[in-house]
Amino acid sequence: MSFPLLTATALTPAVGAVVTAAVPAARRTAAKWLALLFSLATVVLAAAVLLRFDTGEGADRFQLTESRAWIADFGVRYELGVDGIGVAMIALTALLIPFLIGAGWNDADPPSSPANGQEGPKDDEAPATRRWRPTQGFFALILMVEAMVILSFAATDIFLFYIFFEAMLIPMYFLIGGFGDRAGEQDSEEGQARQRSYAAVKFLLYNLVGGLVMLAAVIGLYVATADQLPEGTFSLQAILDARAAGELDFGTGTERWLFLGFFVAFAIKAPLWPLHTWLPNAMGESTAPVAVLITAVVDKVGTFAMLRFCLGLFPEASDWATPVVITLALVSIIYGALLALGQRDMKRLIAYASISHFGFIVLGIFAMTSQGQGGATLYMINHGVATAALMLVAGFLIARRGSRLISDYGGVQKTAPVLAGTFLIGGLATLSLPGLGPFVSEFLVLVGTFSRYKAAGIVACAGIVLAALYVLILYQRTMTGPLKPGLEKLPDLKVRELTVVVPLIALLIFLGVYPKPLTDIVDPAVEHTLSDVQKTDPEPETPAVEAAP
Amino acid sequence: MIGLLVGAPLLGAAVLLVGGRYLERVGHWVATALAAVSLVLAATLFFDMLGRDGEDRALHQHLFSWIPVADFQADVAFRLDQLSMTFVLLITSVGTLIHLYSIGYMEHDPRRRRFFAYLNLFLAAMLLLVLADNYLLLYVGWEGVGLASFLLIGFWQHKPSAATAAKKAFVVNRVGDVGLAIAVMLMFTTFGSFAFEPVLAGANETSEGTLTAIGLMLLLAACGKSAQVPLQSWLGDAMEGPTPVSALIHAATMVTAGVYLITRSGAIFNGAPDAQTVVIVVGAVTLLFGAIVGCAKDDIKKALAGSTMSQIGYMMLATGLGPVGYVFAIMHLVTHGFFKAGLFLGAGSVMHGMNDEVDMRRYGGLRKYMPITFVTFGLAYLAIIGFPYLSGYFSKDEIIYAGFSKGGAEGWLLGGVMLLGAALTAYYMTRIMLLTFFGEKRWQPDAQGHEPHPHESPLSMTIPMMVLAVGSVGAGFFFDQGETFVHWLEPVTGLGHGDSPVSHGMVALAATGVMLLGVAGAWWQYGRRPVEAVAPSGRWITRAARRDLLQDDFNHAVLVRPGNYLTRGLVYLDHKLVDGVVNGTAASFGGLSGRLRRVQNGFARTYAVSMFGGAAVLVAATLLMRAV
């Protein structure tokens, strides 16, 4: 057996988490550097995964597979493997984490330390600061989430996936509940803590409920396979093979119930309307890097799992549910955008914008066309990068002023032009300006949807206009106009912050101008998924005139 | 080579934006030089093209595969044919001139480097728009110019009005962009491609219904970009941007992109007469709308903006006529590019000398103070009103003639509308001339007590104006001489000959007649007697026109206010209803557990009783099961 690359990729951050957590309280800075180092090592490993992945004709669907017996009595195996979609998602996750660590460099410092944006305090300070350990915890938890997310992208055993899907809730819970940006609408320290713990509990309960429903479905799936196959299995590949060979047929009723069980869990995670209300709270209360972690990384597991498990395991039920899911996705798109328009809190605005974007992703997945699903996969990646850019800059801004309220800002452009510029680029990416990554994916989703469901495609277009509105209104209110009092001395982006933002922007531009490397990886996987659900792209109306080569 | 054309200004924009402070001193020269590089390249390509025959003139360049997903193959590929060449020349020449002009105009602005970066960005996007070989790449340029326009309108960000205008322009344009997006999607589902060649070649074999749908969507896009009714409302506000921007983007190039789009998609519109009718109606309505607004505005730039709208209405109308009109729409577009840019630069020069005062009622008699501006502005003025043998005369008359040749009552109606428009054009332009350059001086000290000292602008500003004035005077004659322009464009757009009930000469005569009428009318009102420095309240039509014929009131009442209520309502509902259900569920569980908690009272013996009770029940149940 070859080197277990996927396991190594996932274990690196996990080990990093343990090591970081073990750093003595006084060596805060060392812990930060360690965390960064481990996240960079993960990037290297993820790059190795990307390079080893074969995109050629006739390559296997799942590659870099690993398989070990685990709980033999229930047919649970430690099975990892990635298709093109998984590779892309792992790459995104690994790539984003170092930026989040960089952006959150000072977010978990002792409260006595000077305002964010300046170097952390020296390690030999007052005793209270000397014993301050949350810094280590913050970075360890982020790395832990990364490990869990990578494992859930790589797991091809359904039970294994379920475990990681649930396990990532625990570090997330502490990240949301334990670290705020000290800039809530509530002024008192206590009020903020209450808001935070409300958000964290809401996040946990919502996702646990989804996980519970999914657990029931996972067990149901096992029972169904145990009934019909020689022995029960959780292996995705085994189930797909058995179904292809005609040995496995869930029956219409069972399949629909199982589909619903899985889908509800993923729809909560993704968040799809009307199961979205935890997201604005969670993103609003947590620090900017954690908010990015939620929406750009953790939530992607939901949409990813829809694509891999819902469609792969239950093709007929997916077909059956498509009208409802598409309606929900459209509602999400419009509803999220309208609510983003009505927000007074910057981070909640971005959260609602994300809900709108998740609507696009789900729409693309259930359009069941190669453009739709390819676009949805690209969307997951582009949305991750774009939201990271916008949210992190918003976080820098919030850390400077100590307020999340849009009305507290105005004319920032004058004192901090670079900050304003990067904020604008992040915003433009969010509204899918051509030339930046999100445009490619959004257009693919729209085309993919339109070629099968014309009306849905047109309705989704309203999302484009609304996105322009909420982004530009946000920009106009915060960055332009006369300078609001209290902002006169607002410093521009520091070197650390620039190092975080500039690569993200460069990536956005690259993905917008030359997304071909990505589509080459994703396309074969999408073809496989489509063949699972037995769908082909609709033919053009007029037989295509052969285009000149 | 074609890629370089786009690449040069793009490079400029990137370098200037990234370079930061280090380029503060030389930034504007870098930008201007790169614009000039594009111009030189364009000229080279142009002469190269002249060396080939009509059919072989089109050049293709495939750069790389952009978005390949199954059947969806988007490429970054360029196409340089006569139509794009015309635009490229117009864009690079006017663009370079305006870069030059801006060096003087923006001299005292601390953020001049950014201004030039944005200008370069605009050039790149606009060139991409006209050079793209498929509709998706065109869409990139389309939104790109929208972005540049957004950045430049809102360049003076500290002014809330500028920021608002910028946002408004982008959002209204976005509505149009959705039309283009849907058109591209329709093309993909219909033809399986959205490159020009297969789409335009396939148009003959597709049902009229589909073509009409595509056409209407393209028209929506064109309306957004070219400020045609009903998406016209942003153009007036866009005058918040620096004047060179208004000249380049909102007069000469970007706003004419809609005309380009429709001309480019000629094959689609030719197969969809219904869509063409709508184009004509939109063009005709805008033509009058813009002219009426232009007659009432006292802000010199907004009056010119109304005029721009109206002139583009002419072009739109001409494209709606089909092959009869395409060539002349483009011809008017080019001549308009020259004289309108000239007019805006003149207006900028005037404002430059007048402490940025824009109210024409506070000008007056400026011809003595700004002779060069006066002459160049005057020549452009004569060109736009269609003074015989200046460029507007040729291009506009051809459009009016094409309108008549629509035939029947429609032809007469269109011709009539356009002649009315010509009269109005003469009226509002003469009004601008009279208010600005003639009469007594009417300016007063501003709030800080600075009295304006009108003076001529520096050479870097006046030279572009002079060049444009030459273009305004000569372009039409040059194009019309031996029908140069018609022959040039015919291979791309085709050429139709309508059956006109009136002869060319008659049209020219009528147009000149109404022009004189308009001039006379304006003189009657503004030339005979001194003009009041404060605008009289006027009749209802004047008041309405000053408010842009209530366009904003309409949009506000129909879209903005209900939208606000909707968002606010939804925010409330999201909190109370959607989240309320969730919180309610949580609360009911909380209540239930509160009740259950009472059972745990801490008395060991209570627990013991429940244990024994439970055990007894279990035993009983087991026995019962046995018995059964």
Next chain:
Amino acid sequence: MSPENYLYLSALLFTLGAAGVLLRRNAIVVFMCVELMLNAANLALVTFSRMHGNLDGQILAFFVMVVAAAEVVVGLAIIVTVYRSRHSASVDDASLMKL
């Protein structure tokens, strides 16, 4: 003698113990009653072992004895601690689940 009689005895002892647990307040007495119940159970187990002719019941009885011994150690310690802090060995006084 029929082994069933042992079972009757066991049931009687168990009932006595249960009644004691439910009715008495003194923790020590309650504790002794619990022991009584455990031993009643032991008696039953041993009897079953005898009746079925295998050793399973006796083995189980040993387990019970070990558990009972452990319980005595922990339980008495708790009772003594509670008595020290409250000067009472009544189980009803210690209803707060804390000292």
